[in-house]
Amino acid sequence: MRRVVVACLAATMLLLTGCVSTQPDPPDVVVSGDTGQAPTVTYRTPLSVSETVDEEIWPGTGDELVEGQPVLIDFWLEDATDATLVKESYTSSPTPRLLTAEALGKDLYDLLLGQHVGARLLQISPAPGSGAANYPTVTVIDVLNTRADGEPLPPREGLPVVTLDENGAPSITASADAPPSELVTQPLLRGTGQQVAEGDTVTVQYSGFSWSTGESFDSTWVSGGMPVFFPLDRVPAWSALVEQPVGSQVMLVVPPSYSLGATDSEELAGQTIVFVIDILATGPTSASADSDLTGTED
Structure with missing residues (x-):
């Protein structure tokens, strides 16, 4: 009886081994490059792939990506x-999207869901692939990251006190002091990324408040925390962000004598913002444009 059992087990193992051996090996794709920089991707062409392959190049250590919440991604897309x-978005602006299958396509959604900020990921897709490819x-x-992640700095006396909710959205307690007559730039969190240069397009989360009341008149956070990007010269007072590093949170106090550009309005006339x-x-x-990974054909 024992010989029969051993023989059956051996036959089962042979069958299982046979099944495994029929599976194609994943394509050999090597990704190199440092964090924050455009990757270098190496593989033999033409690349043959029969089904979508996902790989984590390195894990993230930041917040987990959650269904229905905003994500911000840089991407590098090649015809294999x-x-x-x-x-690619590394020479322009990263792409903000909601983490839903509808917004990203199923393959990219499956790749991102449950990952963490800071991760670098690889996806290899067969034709027709995602979007229009x-x-x-x-x-x-x-x-x-979809929020500042720098080191806290000591608050400056006489300026409004900023409070962040659990998602990072700010509110302020209005200062009882008289507003300054000159533009004030006060870093609240100091990041370690690339510095803003004159004439840049910045990707940001922001809220605007009245100095006198502390009430918000505009905010990216009220629409689900979706980051936006635009040239600094669209809001001239924001030129004060030059030399501030990515990852920072900065308070700008803008007297009424400074132009708010696109955000100028009768409602804000004469107010310190x-x-x-x-x-x-x-x-x-x-170089900046709305780089869309989900639709790859121009």
């Missing part, structure tokens, strides 16, 4: 038939 670059693709994704700004990314304005 000849390794030509199709689109009709060729196999190799995509590298860097998950960026307080902006609390989370700097998430920065880059040259000439």
Whole structure:
């Protein structure tokens, strides 16, 4: 009886081994490069892949990505038939999206869900791939923060007190002091990323408040915390962000003598304005555009 059992087990193992051996090996794709920099991707072309393959190049250590919440990503997308670059966001602005299958497509949604800020991920997809691509693709994704993550700095006396909720959205307690007559730039959190340069396009979260009442008149946080990006010259007073590093949270106190550019309005005329700004990314304005990973054909 024992011989029969051993024989059956051996036969089962042979069958299982046979099944495993029929599975194709995943494509050999090597991703190199440092965090915060565009990746270098190496593989033999044309790349043959029959099903979507996901790989974690390195894990993130920040907040977990949650269904329905905003995500901010840099990406590098190649046509795997000849390794030509199709689109990338490293020289423009990162892409903000909601973490839903509808907004990202199922493959990218499945790749990102449950990952953490700071992760670098690889996705290899067969034709037709995601979006409008009709060729196999190799995509590298860097998950960026949607809120400032710098080191806290001591608050300055006489300025409004900033309080953050659990998601990072700010509110202020209005100062009883007279408002300053000159523009004030006060870092609240000091990041360690790339510094904002003159003429850059910045990716930010921000809220604007009245100095006298502390009431908010505009905020990215009220629409679900979706980051936005725009050239600094759209709001001239924001030129004070130059040399501030990515990852910082900065308070700008803007007297009424300074132009708010696109945000000028009769409602704000004559008021001192307080902006609390989370700097998430920065880059040259000439290169910035709404890079869309989900639709790869121009």
